[in-house]
Each structure stands twice: as C-alpha cells, then as structure tokens.
Amino acid sequence: MDARQYAPATQRNREPILDILRQVLPPACSVLEISSGTGEHAVFFAPRLAPRLWLPSDPNPQALASIAAWRQECPAPNLYPPIALDARDAVWAVEQTPLPEVLRGLDVTQTPIRAIVNINMIHISPWSATLGLMAGADRLLPSGGVLYLYGPYRREGRHTAPSNAAFDQSLQMQNPEWGVRDLEAVMKAAEAAGLAFTRIWEMPANNLSVVFQKP
Numbered sequence: 105m106d107a108r109q110y111a112p113a114t115q116r117n118r119e120p121i122l123d124i125l126r127q128v129l130p131p132a133c134s135v136l137e138i139s140s141g142t143g144e145h146a147v148f149f150a151p152r153l154a155p156r157l158w159l160p161s162d163p164n165p166q167a168l169a170s171i172a173a174w175r176q177e178c179p180a181p182n183l184y185p186p187i188a189l190d191a192r193d194a195v196w197a198v199e200q201t202p203l204p205e206v207l208r209g210l211d212v213t214q215t216p217i218r219a220i221v222n223i224n225m226i227h228i229s230p231w232s233a234t235l236g237l238m239a240g241a242d243r244l245l246p247s248g249g250v251l252y253l254y255g256p257y258r259r260e261g262r263h264t265a266p267s268n269a270a271f272d273q274s275l276q277m278q279n280p281e282w283g284v285r286d287l288e289a290v291m292k293a294a295e296a297a298g299l300a301f302t303r304i305w306e307m308p309a310n311n312l313s314v315v316f317q318k319p
Contacts, residue, residue: 106173107166107169107170107172107173108142108143108170108173108174108177109141109142109143109166109167109170110142110144111141111142111144113224113309114142114144114145114148116308116309117223117254117307117308117309117311118144118145118148118149120307120308121145121149121223121254121307121313122148122149122152122153124252124305124307124313124315125149125153125221125252126153128219128250128252128302128303128315129153129156129219129250129252130218130219130248130249130250131156132155132156132215133156133157133215133216133217133218133219134156134157134158134159134210134215134216134217134218134219135153135156135157135158135159135217135218135219135220135221136159136161136198136217136219136220136221136244137158137159137160137161137220137221137222137223138161138189138191138220138221138222138225138237138240139161139162139163139191139222139223139224139225139229139233140160140161140162140167140171140186141162141167141170141223141224142167142170142171142174143160143167143170143171143172143173143174143175143186144174145223146158146160146171146174146175146183146186147174147175147177147178147180147183149221150180150182150183151180151182151183153182154180154181154182155182156182156219157182157184157210157215158180158182158183158184159184159187159198159207159210159217160175160183160184160186160187161186161187161188161189161197162186162188162189163188163189163190163191165188167186168186168188171186172185172186184206184207184210185206185207186206187204187206187207188204190233190236191222191225191229191233191234191236191237191240192230192232192233192235192236193236193240196240196243196244198217198244199243199244216246217244217245217249218245218246218248218249218250219245219249219250219251219252220237220240220241220244220245220249220250220251220252221252222237222251222252222253222254223253223254223255224254224255225237225255226253226255226285226290227255227256227272227275227282227283227284227285228275228282229281229282230281230282231281231285234285234290234293235293237251238251238293238294238296238297238299239297241294241297241299241316241318242297242298242299242318245299245318246318247318247319248317248318249317249318250315250316250317250318251294251299251315251316251317251318252313252314252315253290253312253313253314253315253316254307254311254312254313254314255311255312256268256271256272256284256310256311256312257284257285257286257287257290257312257314258272258284258285258286258287259286259287259288260288261286263284264310265310267309267310268284268310271284272284287304287312287314290314291314294316298318298319299316299317299318300316300317300318300319301314301315301316302315302316302317303315
C-alpha cells in the first residue's frame with residue numbers, strides 16, 4: 105500500500121515559502137523541519153535548497169510513514185529519513201548521544217543544525233507544542249541560527265480575514281487545545297526562549313512567514 109499522504113495546501117504554498125527560505129536560511133547547514141506532516145514540503149525543499157541537509161521529523165507514526173514514502177518516491181541525496189520527534193520533548197532526538205539510527209550518517213560537527221523550519225503546526229497543536237518548539241530552538245540553535253514559522257495568526261487579538269476566523273472555529277471544534285494563535289503571544293514565547301524577532305512576510309491565503317534568530 106502507498107503510505108503517501110497529501111495536503112492540498114502544500115501545492116499552493118510551497119513556492120512562496122521556498123522564496124523566503126532561500127533568503128533566510130544559512131548556507132551549507134543542516135535544516136531541522138519540526139512537524140513535517142505529509143512530507144511533501146521536505147521532498148520539494150530539499151533538492152532546491154542543496155547543499156543544505158534537510159532533516160524531516162514528526163511525532164505521528166502515519167506522518168513518518170508518509171514522509172518515508174515520499175522520500176522513496178522523490179529521493180534526494182541531502183534529504184534524510186524522518187525522525188520521530190515531538191516538539192514538547194525535553195530532549196529532541198537530534199540532541200541525543202548517540203544519534204538515532206536514521207541519523208548515524210549525519211556529522212553535526214561538519215554540517216551543524218543552524219535552522220529550524222516549522223510549517224502549519226502552531227495552530228494544529230496544543231500551546232505546549234509551541235513552547236516546546238521555542239525551548240528546543242533555544243537549546244539547539246547556535247548564534248545566528250534561524251527559526252522559520254509559517255501559518256495563520258491573529259494580530260492584535262483580531263483575525264486577519266473572515267476565512268481565518270472560520271478556520272479557527274473549525275479547529276477548536278476538532279480540539280479545544282487547537283486554534284489560530286495571537287502572533288504577539290508567539291513572539292513573546294520566542295523572546296522568553298532567547299530568540300530575537302527579525303521579520304514578517306505577508307503570504308498567500310492570509311498566512312504569515314515569521315522569522316526569529318538566535319543572538
């Protein structure tokens with residue numbers, strides 16, 4: 105059976121996101137993608153962002169199977185196998201010694217993780233996952249390291265479009281711990297974790313790209 109899953113939004117947002125990543129990612133580094141979902145972004149970004157190494161991850165076994173299946177369908181020499189990783193973990197798999205088996209070929213001293221990419225997770229997860237993401241970025245990123253976020257946000261307590269308000273309501277009906285977050289709250293959590301806000305880009309479909317950097 106084909107384990108690949110599909111997220112229609114990926115086809116719409118991958119090119120605009122790629123444009124931003126090309127501007128903000130450090131060169132010649134490893135990029136850790138937190139909450140890779142279906143894996144469609146990973147197989148699209150990895151070959152286009154070489155020679156950077158792309159490390160996809162997700163806590164969901166079905167997502168991990170989908171990422172692995174997409175990687176098999178669209179192989180790239182700089183795309184690593186998916187890592188089982190929950191942003192809320194006190195120690196992420198990439199911080200463990202020794203590294204998980206799927207990462208044994210990764211030399212983090214030669215190609216260190218200098219960027220974390222997180223797309224469409226913050227609103228489809230408990231707030232504790234956002235706090236875990238910030239804490240992990242603080243632990244893992246060196247000075248100059250980049251945290252890239254993509255998704256919908258409220259700004260100054262208000263939704264930026266009626267469609268986002270409807271989306272927020274549908275998310276909370278699925279799980280009361282989910283929902284479109286206040287951008288200011290996310291920025292405050294990042295600041296508390298020692299990350300400095302650098303820039304916001306307006307993106308298609310009322311989404312934002314938000315970038316932080318480790319001082």
